[in-house]
Amino acid sequence: MDLHIIRFWVLCAVLCASVATPAVWGQAEQGVIVQPAAHAVIDSRARIEPENRLLSDRLENLLPELMAEADLDMWLVLNREYAEDPVYFTLVPQPSFAARRTTMLVFHRQEDGGVDRLTVNRYPLGEPYEEAWSGGSLDAQWAALGELIGERDPARIGINVSATWPEADGLTHGLHQKLVAALPEGFEDRLVPAEDLVIRWLETRSEQELAVYPHVVSIARGVIAEGFSSRAITPGVTTTDDVAWFLRQRFEALGLPIWFMPYVNLQRPGVECDEDTPFCGISGVIQPGDVLHTDVGICYFKLCTDTQEMAYVLKPGEADVPQGLKDALAQGNRWQDLLTEQFVSGRTGNEILARAQQRMDDEPWSFNIYTHPIGYFGHGPGPTIGMWDLPAEVPGTGDWPLYANTAYAIEGSIKTEVPEWDGQLVNIKLEQTAVFDGEKVIYLAGRQTRWHRVR
Structure with missing residues (x-):
């Protein structure tokens, strides 16, 4: 029997045996x-579209309700490669394996109840996010984030710090320091823990x-x-x-x-x-x-x-x-x-x-x-x-x-x-x-x- 035919029937047998x-x-x-x-x-390839559809639905219909419930005007999710915030991968489209360099997600609640979904990144994420800034140096990126916050002028800015919930404690000490330095003068007093929002986002x-x-x-x-x-x-x-x-x-x-x-x-x-x-x-x-x-x-x-x-x-x-x-x-x-x-x-x-x-x-x-x-x-x-x-x-x-x-x-x-x-x-x-x-x-x-x- 031809060697290729033998290999074919062996492969068929293996595949059939693997099916319950x-x-x-x-x-x-x-x-x-x-x-x-x-x-x-x-x-895994076919999962990308439905996973991203589920994410877009949550960002569009669930996040505005939860931000209003938590009384936050803005939510910042700041990440560096190898030290991603635990909530990060629940917010970004697939395929996504890491935060590239420094990745900044900005969610800003509007008067009509909607939430703007923005990125301040060297590498844009694409849908369902709007690019607020891209390219340039790391210093320019932090400056762009500070300018964006100043322009939007939120009263309460949620950051992921928590003594109780590890899932809501994803903002590293180093990024917190950089954020405070980048904020317009006096805005550091507007930073508040976003733990209630993070928990409600993750559990709902x-x-x-x-x-x-x-x-x-x-x-x-x-x-x-x-x-x-x-x-x-x-x-x-x-x-x-x-x-x-x-x-x-x-x-x-x-x-x-x-x-x-x-x-x-x-x-x-x-x-x-x-x-x-x-x-x-x-x-x-x-x-x-x-x-x-x-x-x-x-x-x-x-x-x-x-x-x-x-x-x-x-x-x-x-x-x-x-x-x-x-x-x-x-x-x-x-x-x-x-x-x-x-x-x-x-x-x-x-x-x-x-x-x-x-x-x-x-x-x-x-x-x-x-x-x-x-x-x-x-x-x-x-x-x-x-x-x-x-x-x-x-x-x-x-x-x-x-x-x-x-x-x-x-x-x-x-x-x-x-x-x-x-x-x-x-x-x-x-x-x-x-x-x-x-x-x-x-x-x-x-x-x-x-x-x-x-x-």
């Missing part, structure tokens, strides 16, 4: 399990983003379904680390960046799990009868996910998951419900935490709550609702109020006895990406209410 067999959608309350092959994952999801986000989350959940199947696991051979790498490499094959290394662990009878152990689980070779847990996170169209799910490895002759484990997962879902019932607009993260803890005090299981905002960052800004090592309240970020159209990783765990394990505790660790629409919490791609079963 589509599974069937279940109802959300029955646990959605769907393989990523059932979804479109477009390549637009209508267009909310149309995309469920798709992103369902892909992440679909890859977990692959990892928790015989496609990835041979009991007695495969290790928890093998599954973690399967998940990582599967996302890489789909062209989806992970924002942390996937984590997989196991629990089984005889493996210590008590109330003093924060997270029960060990690494090792996966055996029949094991309970598996994973934690994974990806980003697609700039929107990040954070997902934890559970699986059971069937023993020879077993057709289903033991009833005690089914009951434990159901109690984990009840934990989710008792928490999300406390999501009310205007409540702080600490207030939600305290009310949820009070509701759970009479339950027959112990629990831990460590729910966090999510969006452009996996651990995003907004109301922190508990941390595993701060069970009472979270200073600072826990005092931020809950707003509509914000997303959360509903994350936490319970411990409950398993009769089939002679009363040993199992740690049910769950996390699903959801949005609060102002009235209720909606899981963006369902939530796990059934065990993944590994045969």
Whole structure:
């Protein structure tokens, strides 16, 4: 056979093997399990247009509202290559990998409510920004920024400095000094922290983003379904680390960046799990009868996910998951419900935490709550609702109020006895990406209410 024909069929075999067999959608309350092959994952070049369309929509329709809410007349986002402001990449069109030299974004709120989007850069960004100055030396660039601010005469100029929020603390000391030196005389008194605007910009999801986000989350959940199947696991051979790498490499094959290394662990009878152990689980070779847990996170169209799910490895002759484990997962879902019932607009993260803890005090299981905002960052800004090592309240970020159209990783765990394990505790660790629409919490791609079963 011709060598070229052999190479062709080998390539076909590799490509076919890389495509998952589509599974069937279940109802959300029955646990959605769907393989990523059932979804479109477009390549990096094709992502540019929709990502830029999402950005333009946010700048046009969301930013003016948020600047008015924060009572800022001007917002400066100043960056240098290698030290970009954390908010910078959420504001610039794709493809963008760095701030070229020194990059200055200027947002000026107008009397009619609109916001002028300006750049003062050696290299113009193009749409959706208007070029206010380009070319010339660095000294000329700073002088141009000072002249622009003087001409626009804003009363309150927001800069990204914050003692509480790292995402809103992106203005470096060196750039702050240069800014003060470039301002017209007396304007330094007009500089105010822009942290409220930065947090609201980062945490708020637009209508267009909310149309995309469920798709992103369902892909992440679909890859977990692959990892928790015989496609990835041979009991007695495969290790928890093998599954973690399967998940990582599967996302890489789909062209989806992970924002942390996937984590997989196991629990089984005889493996210590008590109330003093924060997270029960060990690494090792996966055996029949094991309970598996994973934690994974990806980003697609700039929107990040954070997902934890559970699986059971069937023993020879077993057709289903033991009833005690089914009951434990159901109690984990009840934990989710008792928490999300406390999501009310205007409540702080600490207030939600305290009310949820009070509701759970009479339950027959112990629990831990460590729910966090999510969006452009996996651990995003907004109301922190508990941390595993701060069970009472979270200073600072826990005092931020809950707003509509914000997303959360509903994350936490319970411990409950398993009769089939002679009363040993199992740690049910769950996390699903959801949005609060102002009235209720909606899981963006369902939530796990059934065990993944590994045969």
